[in-house]
Every structure is written in C-alpha cells, then in structure tokens.
Amino acid sequence: MNFIGLLFLLVTQLITGRxxxxxxKVQIRPLLMFCFSMISGVAIFSFxxxxxxxxxxPITMTSVATAIGITTVAFMLxxxxxxxxxxxxxxxxxxxxxxxxxxxxxxxxxxxxxxxWRCYYYPPNAxxxxxxxxxxxxxxxxxxxIINSVFTVDxxxxxxxxxxxxxxxxQIIYKLFVQPFGxxxxxxxxVNFIIILYTLxxxxxxxxxxxxxxxxxxxxxxxxxxxxxxxxxxxxxxxxFGGFYFLSRYFEEMEVSxxxxxxxxxxxxxxxxxxxxxxxxxxxxxxxxxxxxxKLGAAKSWIRMGLFIIVPFIVxxxxxxxxxxHFIPVKYDVSNDIxxxxxxxxxxxxxxxxxxxxxxxxxxxxxxxYFPHLFFIIIAVxxxxxxxxxxxxxxxxxxxxxxxxxxxxxxxxxxxxDLLHTTKRGMFKLLPLILIYYRSSPxxxxxxxxxxxxxxxxxxxxxTTSAKPQAAPARATKK
Amino acid sequence: xxxxLFLFVFTPFYMFYKKIILFIIAVFGLLLFFKTDYYAxxxxxxxxxxxxxxxxxxxxxxxxxxxxxxxxxxxxxCQYMKKTLDTTSFKNGEPIVLLPPNDYLKAKxxxxxxxxxxxxxxxxxGVKTVWTTHxxxxxxxxxxxxxxxxNIAFIPIRTTAERQQLxxxxxxxxxxx
Numbered sequence: 263m264n265f266i267g268l269l270f271l272l273v274t275q276l277i278t279g280r281x282x283x284x285x286x287k288v289q290i291r292p293l294l295m296f297c298f299s300m301i302s303g304v305a306i307f308s309f310x311x312x313x314x315x316x317x318x319x320p321i322t323m324t325s326v327a328t329a330i331g332i333t334t335v336a337f338m339l340x341x342x343x344x345x346x347x348x349x350x351x352x353x354x355x356x357x358x359x360x361x362x363x364x365x366x367x368x369x370x371x372x373x374x375x376x377x378x379w380r381c382y383y384y385p386p387n388a389x390x391x392x393x394x395x396x397x398x399x400x401x402x403x404x405x406x407x408i409i410n411s412v413f414t415v416d417x418x419x420x421x422x423x424x425x426x427x428x429x430x431x432x433q434i435i436y437k438l439f440v441q442p443f444g445x446x447x448x449x450x451x452x453v454n455f456i457i458i459l460y461t462l463x464x465x466x467x468x469x470x471x472x473x474x475x476x477x478x479x480x481x482x483x484x485x486x487x488x489x490x491x492x493x494x495x496x497x498x499x500x501x502x503f504g505g506f507y508f509l510s511r512y513f514e515e516m517e518v519s520x521x522x523x524x525x526x527x528x529x530x531x532x533x534x535x536x537x538x539x540x541x542x543x544x545x546x547x548x549x550x551x552x553x554x555x556x557k558l559g560a561a562k563s564w565i566r567m568g569l570f571i572i573v574p575f576i577v578x579x580x581x582x583x584x585x586x587x588h589f590i591p592v593k594y595d596v597s598n599d600i601x602x603x604x605x606x607x608x609x610x611x612x613x614x615x616x617x618x619x620x621x622x623x624x625x626x627x628x629x630x631x632y633f634p635h636l637f638f639i640i641i642a643v644x645x646x647x648x649x650x651x652x653x654x655x656x657x658x659x660x661x662x663x664x665x666x667x668x669x670x671x672x673x674x675x676x677x678x679x680d681l682l683h684t685t686k687r688g689m690f691k692l693l694p695l696i697l698i699y700y701r702s703s704p705x706x707x708x709x710x711x712x713x714x715x716x717x718x719x720x721x722x723x724x725x726t727t728s729a730k731p732q733a734a735p736a737r738a739t740k741k
Numbered sequence: 742x743x744x745x746l747f748l749f750v751f752t753p754f755y756m757f758y759k760k761i762i763l764f765i766i767a768v769f770g771l772l773l774f775f776k777t778d779y780y781a782x783x784x785x786x787x788x789x790x791x792x793x794x795x796x797x798x799x800x801x802x803x804x805x806x807x808x809x810x811x812x813x814x815x816x817x818x819c820q821y822m823k824k825t826l827d828t829t830s831f832k833n834g835e836p837i838v839l840l841p842p843n844d845y846l847k848a849k850x851x852x853x854x855x856x857x858x859x860x861x862x863x864x865x866x867g868v869k870t871v872w873t874t875h876x877x878x879x880x881x882x883x884x885x886x887x888x889x890x891x892n893i894a895f896i897p898i899r900t901t902a903e904r905q906q907l908x909x910x911x912x913x914x915x916x917x918x
Contacts, residue, residue, distance in 0.1 A: 362763035365771055376788065376795070383798055385811050389918070393860035400864060416859040416875040419918060423860075442804050470763055474770060481774075483783050631779065717759050 394422025
C-alpha cells in the first residue's frame, strides 16, 4: 500500500471539497465541514479520469496527477478569500467521550476497523464490478483508455459496462496512487459518513440513545457488507442523504448556500445511479411547498426548482447521452428497458407490497436487521403521543416516502430493476434518513431530555429543556 | 493510571455514580443486543468469521495471495489456463475459450465450480472466453469441459467436428449465471 499516495489523495480531496463548500458558502461546524469536504472531494475526483477519456487523452499517471493538480488548485482559489481572516478552527465541539459512550465507541470502532481492513485486503469481488467497472478500470490502466479491449469480449450476459463511470474513475485513481485493488476510497466515504451521522445525532440526542441507534445502524448485515464490498449503492446512499440533510437546512432558514450544496450532492447521487433522478423529481413538490410557505419570490422559487432538477439532469445527460451513447461501442437504447405494459399498475402496487413483505419483514432474514422495525415503533409513538414535527423531521419523512415509492416506481418502469438486487440495495437510501429523523423525533428528544436532566442533577433541570443541542455557528440568512 | 480511574478516585462519588449507572446500562444493553439470535448469528458468521481470522489474512498480504483467497477455485482455474496457454505447443491464433453453461455443469454433477462471465476471465488473465450462444463460439479453439463429478479440464479444440460436438452437447442448456 502506498501511504504517500493515499496521503496525497486525502489532502487534495480535502482541499478540493473544502473549496467547493466555500464556493457554495456553506457554513457548518468544523468537524462536519471536514467530513463533507472529504466526501465532496472524492465525488469531484470521480469525474477526472472520465473527463480525460471524454477528451480522448490517454489515462496515465501523468495525466491523472495533472488533472488532480489542476482541480485542486482551481478549488483552492475560493479558499484564498478566507485566508486573510483565517483562524484555526475551534474544535471545542469535539469532546472526549463520556464513560457510558465508551462501550459503543469500542464496538463501533472495531466494526469500522474491520470494514477498513476488509476493504483494503479483499480484491473487488462483486459480479457487477468484475463484469463492468472493475475490469474496465483495470484495462484502462493497461491500455490507457476506459473504452478498451474489454468491449471485444463476450458481454451478452452483462450490462454492467453501461453503468456511469463513477467507480471506474475512482478505481483508476486509487489503483494508480494507493494499491492494486483500489477501493480505499470506499473506506474514506464510510468513515466520514459515520462521523457525520454521529455528530449530527449528538447535536440533539443523549449519547446513550445515540449509541444504541448507531449500533442498530451498523448491525444491518446487508448494509455493513457494502462498506467494504465495492458497489454503487453505498455511495449513492451517502450523497442522497447529504442532499436531503442540506435541503432540510435550506428549508429551516431559506439560506441559498445550503440549497447550492444540496443540489451538488443530489447531482452526485444521480451520477452514481442515474435512476436517482426520478426520486429527485419527486422532491420538487416539497421544495415548492416550503418556498411558497416562506414567501420566496415566484421568480427565485422557479429558478431554484429548475436548478434543482437541471443540474442533476446535466450529469444524467453527460452519462447517458454522451458517454454511453457516443463512447461505449455497444448500442444501447434505454427505451428498450422500459416496461412495455405501463397501463398495468399492479406491478407497481405489488412492488410496494413486496418491499415491506419480502425485504423489511422477511421471515428468515430481515435484510436490514431490526433497524426498520425500530423506526416503525418510534414513528408510531411520535404520531400517537406527540404529532409535532419540525421541518427537518418532515424533510426526512418525506425523503423516506419518496425513496420507498420511487424505488417501486423504478421497478415498475424498468423491469430489470429487480426486487432482490436493485430494490434491496436501493433501500439503503432511506436508512440514514431514518437515522436523521431520529434526532428530530419528539419522543427521542424528550427521552434524551429526561436522561440529561437526571444525569445533570435537579439544579440544572430548569436550564435544560431537552438534550442540550451543541451550538452551531451563527448563520446569516440569505434568501 | 487510566484517565477514568483517575476521575473515579478524585471526583466526588455523587457526581459520578449516574454516569456509572448509564455505563452499566450501556454494557448490559450491548450484551443483550448481541445475545439476540439474529445479531449473534451475524457476529458469528460475518464478523468473527471463524474460517479466516484477520491474523491469518495478515500473514498473506501479497496481491496474488489475496486474489487466491478471495476468488478461490475460479482463480486457480484461471492461473492454470494461463499457464497452459503460455506453455502449450498448440498455437492456433488468439485463444478463444468455449465455456460450458452452468446448467450443464449442474446436470453433470459439478457442484464445486460455477462458471464466471467472460468479462471476469478477461479480468483475471486477459484471455477471451465465450458462451455457447456468442457468434465467436464458432471460432473457439479451447474449451473447459466436464470430465467427471466435480472434475473439469481445459483442453484445446483441434477440429471443427470437436467444436461442433461440444456445441451440440450444450445446445439444450442456456448459458446464464
């Protein structure tokens, strides 16, 4: 393993991602800024070998390193604006774990370490990779082009070469700079994603509750496996979750900076799995609703809604209509994959039923452990006893609904998207939304408040209304 | 002295005992969690994975060892094919290997081996393989054949008749994963 290469990528990705967040003028706590910068950097780098291929240039160490250098310098420019006012970030919000957090940290830490080790140790093994992105990336390094001799092989039993070049590009970079199996980028996304989730939960919930929630989240066999088994869905989940999170921040204060970054994250989710565009289209009514409610001008409102769908669509167009249509030497027409009998909606309704029956409540093996079951209990308590949801909770619940209906719709529209593969992994998308819903769940917030008050003693009871949220930096509202 | 022990000794007990209670709840909660059948099974099968330990993996870290470990029989077969092709005296243009359909393997009692896709063979050794339904099957000059229960062999196809005989044998089986 080339640690210098890994360090080089970590630093350049961090700078690139941080530059992008500065361009969007996103203001969040330093730890979240660090993690979101890192995953954004990975996302931006995933376009580099792809663009080199589109320009018909050879993919070599020199060309990729040059592309990384140019990108890093370009995204560093917005950072110069803040250098004169630069202060070392205060990491006051990073505190040592309390005694009762330690058992969870140990277990979660061990699971993360195991995932990172397996991600490093195992070669890519998923069939979808070996007959598509992985073999293309491997031969791209030998033949200097993504469009290479792999297309002369018998590909009749696969269509995995038709996937967007997100993984191909990252594999090329990480094979060149880190290790022969690449793949380490997945651990970078995973670790930063987990830190983001934990940090967000800690803003509003008691650490004991967070420990158990995170444990349930980790212990989903189907999901944990994909933290070291390279495929598209785990990455797709991370970026779609990020999009929904920043969208909820946008709804809270109508700050355009959050909206810009949300659009970027949704576009990346589309880049990873192009059918995500359908789910994003279904988010438009929620944006319209909140913008109308907050009396945002009609022109601004429509422009933002337009941007919300146009930017991911550009990425979709780049993959489907430029890369696949004009570069891949195999004829592919997406319309051939569309359900010929759209009038029969029973398939859609059956898929809705099957998701619940065969995936969530599968008798022999619940694919997602008891994480969804826990959600049903908590949401039932929230609806029966509280019936009070803030904007973040509504956004997350809307996201969960949209993913559920959207996946069934995708299955109905594209019969190739089968239940036990595409839909099963597509369901990952709603899992972090559930987790973030928990931090706004009235019942869990109340429970956190009770534990915190008890823990801190009676004299502090009056000061603490609920689990004390940690201070977020002041945000200027800019409509 | 560990940090928490230090705190424990020097912090008045009344300020700390609630944290200890929460700590006990956390530990018991974790034990209970991993005692449930579902999660105990997950930990056993997928995390602790008694077949291979991390220590064992750490003793085999070369690229080849990791590939052998992960891809198993298929990788061994690929290496054998590559070695055979590199050393054989039978040269008949670019090697194109005819793959038997997986249903045929099953029907002949081969249970320990599952045929991968041509792209996967190409990934491992850069050799072109074809399913029986591909047009290039008519140009195949090598084949993987079944020689007995759980036995397969890699052989050259020397004549058109040999190739046709294989294709006829496979014609009732659909090549699929």
